[in-house]
Amino acid sequence: xxxxxxxxxxxxxxxxxxxxxxxxxxxxxxxxxxxxxxxxxxxxxxxxxxxxxxxxxxxxxxxxxxxxxxxxxxxxxxxxxxxxxxxxxxxxxxxxxxxxxxxxxxxxxxxxxxxxxxxxxxxxxxxxxxxxxxxxxxxxxxxxxxxxxxxxxxxxxxxxxxxxxxxxxxxxxxxxxxxxxxxxxxxxxxxxxxxxxxxxxxxxxxxxxxxxxxxxxxxxxxxxxxxxxxxxxxxxxxxxxxxxxxxxxxxxxxxxxxxxxxxxxxxxxxxxxxxxxxxxxxxxxxxxxxxxxxxxxxxxxxxxxxxxxxxxxxxxxxxxxxxxxxxxxxxxxxxxxxxxxxxxxxxxxxxxxxxxxxxxxxxxxxxxxxxxxxxxxxxxxxxxxxxxxxxxxxxxxxxxxxxxxxxxxxxxxxxxxxxxxxxxxxxxxxxxxxxxxxxxxxxxxxxxxxxxxxxxxxxxxxxxxxxxxxxxxxxxxxxxxxxxxxxxxxxx
Ligand code: ADP
Numbered sequence: 001x002x003x004x005x006x007x008x009x010x011x012x013x014x015x016x017x018x019x020x021x022x023x024x025x026x027x028x029x030x031x032x033x034x035x036x037x038x039x040x041x042x043x044x045x046x047x048x049x050x051x052x053x054x055x056x057x058x059x060x061x062x063x064x065x066x067x068x069x070x071x072x073x074x075x076x077x078x079x080x081x082x083x084x085x086x087x088x089x090x091x092x093x094x095x096x097x098x099x100x101x102x103x104x105x106x107x108x109x110x111x112x113x114x115x116x117x118x119x120x121x122x123x124x125x126x127x128x129x130x131x132x133x134x135x136x137x138x139x140x141x142x143x144x145x146x147x148x149x150x151x152x153x154x155x156x157x158x159x160x161x162x163x164x165x166x167x168x169x170x171x172x173x174x175x176x177x178x179x180x181x182x183x184x185x186x187x188x189x190x191x192x193x194x195x196x197x198x199x200x201x202x203x204x205x206x207x208x209x210x211x212x213x214x215x216x217x218x219x220x221x222x223x224x225x226x227x228x229x230x231x232x233x234x235x236x237x238x239x240x241x242x243x244x245x246x247x248x249x250x251x252x253x254x255x256x257x258x259x260x261x262x263x264x265x266x267x268x269x270x271x272x273x274x275x276x277x278x279x280x281x282x283x284x285x286x287x288x289x290x291x292x293x294x295x296x297x298x299x300x301x302x303x304x305x306x307x308x309x310x311x312x313x314x315x316x317x318x319x320x321x322x323x324x325x326x327x328x329x330x331x332x333x334x335x336x337x338x339x340x341x342x343x344x345x346x347x348x349x350x351x352x353x354x355x356x357x358x359x360x361x362x363x364x365x366x367x368x369x370x371x372x373x374x375x376x377x378x379x380x381x382x383x384x385x386x387x388x389x390x391x392x393x394x395x396x397x398x399x400x401x402x403x404x405x406x407x408x409x410x411x412x413x414x415x416x417x418x419x420x421x422x423x424x425x426x427x428x429x430x431x432x433x434x435x436x437x438x439x440x441x442x443x444x445x446x447x448x449x450x451x452x453x454x455x456x457x458x459x460x461x462x463x464x465x466x467x468x469x470x471x472x473x474x475x476x477x478x479x480x481x482x483x484x485x486x487x488x489x490x491x492x
Pocket of ligand 1: 157215
């Protein structure tokens with residue numbers, strides 16, 4: 001507790017504009033989902049006026065930042081990468097405290113989040129350009145890339161560090177300035193990260209962060225201002241739709257990472273250890289609160305009994321508790337509203353005939369570790385005999401519930417997997433490589449993990465098809481989202 005108090009004392013608690021943290025009276029509660037109590041308070045910025053100040057700062061810094069040498073931008077990103085590792089203890093603890101994930105997983109996110117800084121420090125010095133002779137003239141086609149300009153980056157609460165670095169690192173590498181709007185539920189990690197950017201030598205105004213409970217006003221104010229040139233958003237599909245509509249006014253570039261409804265296919269040839277080793281992180285990592293989380297398990301009838309039995313066993317081994325406590329492998333949900341949604345989805349499935357094989361409710365106090373407060377906990381759950389029309393098949397659960405749907409035919413599994421408006425992540429497990437790669441290739445999603453439960457990598461393009469989003473983050477594609485192509489024609 002003394003260490004936690006000291007950490008919270010050291011962490012900035014107000015918006016970061018033009019290279020400094022603003023003053024003000026902290027008045028917006030940051031909750032600790034493991035206790036349901038208030039962790040600390042941050043200053044709730046007036047969305048319109050502070051948002052405009054943040055954009056002013058980003059616009060003022062844009063030309064100079066775009067003109068810095070790529071090597072210099074690269075070195076700043078590299079220093080920020082190193083500082084994330086040096087401050088891993090603080091960043092991990094902040095994430096666990098404000099978001100609830102187990103501390104080990106928070107350390108994992110520090111590594112993953114920092115990796116975007118390292119990857120894009122390496123991409124910054126490899127900006128694309130090319131030279132061609134025109135096919136039918138003694139003339140040259142020269143293409144270069146330029147930063148798109150000031151970016152509004154809106155991030156969710158489930159990965160408080162990496163959702164920010166995944167946008168900010170490529171933006172900075174490309175030469176763009178940024179206004180970050182971190183999720184109001186988890187502002188502390190983002191503010192600690194702003195301190196890292198400042199300490200890494202990032203010039204004032206290049207990245208600004210507005211902490212506000214009024215996201216709608218902030219985004220509509222900034223998007224009505226023609227100086228903003230891009231919006232990059234990670235969050236729910238309904239909010240993404242609103243932002244896309246608003247982006248049309250000034251024809252903004254957009255990148256959207258929206259909702260998912262990941263199918264997890266267990267094929268007849270699946271090796272059971274492989275299937276379970278993939279299923280557990282695919283479902284339960286990050287408390288089940290990931291847009292890539294397996295949402296529906298389609299299991300072939302020939303392996304269904306064995307798979308389900310092992311899944312239940314492993315699920316019952318998960319240790320529910322406060323993320324900060326040693327041994328916890330399943331933390332609390334982010335807020336009571338999230339718990340309500342999970343309960344509703346489970347109740348709906350049960351009403352339609354599903355069986356609760358384990359979990360299926362909030363834990364009783366005596367099921368939590370000693371000394372654990374009654375936070376927003378839900379027991380890790382497996383549902384069997386889930387009918388096709390259950391809401392869990394259509395809606396993102398965002399919690400530790402694994403619905404198992406048994407099917408007799410692989411083609412039906414593929415059809416069911418694709419019967420959704422989403423297409424972010426999917427999983428396929430099978431030892432018959434020809435079959436599993438064929439199936440993986442026919443699932444309509446931006447990403448597929450084969451015989452694995454986690455696929456995220458700064459070096460790989462992350463993103464969805466259909467209503468799961470537009471654009472890609474990470475890899476080479478990630479920096480292209482922040483660049484415009486310019487074409488110059490010259491006589492030869
Ligand atoms: P989640 O279910 O992950 O909370 P949201 O889409 O509600 O998904 O939130 C993701 C981010 O979008 C958060 O930073 C939130 O503050 C922000 N947000 C919510 N509503 C709006 C809006 N109308 N305009 C812009 N950003 C919004």
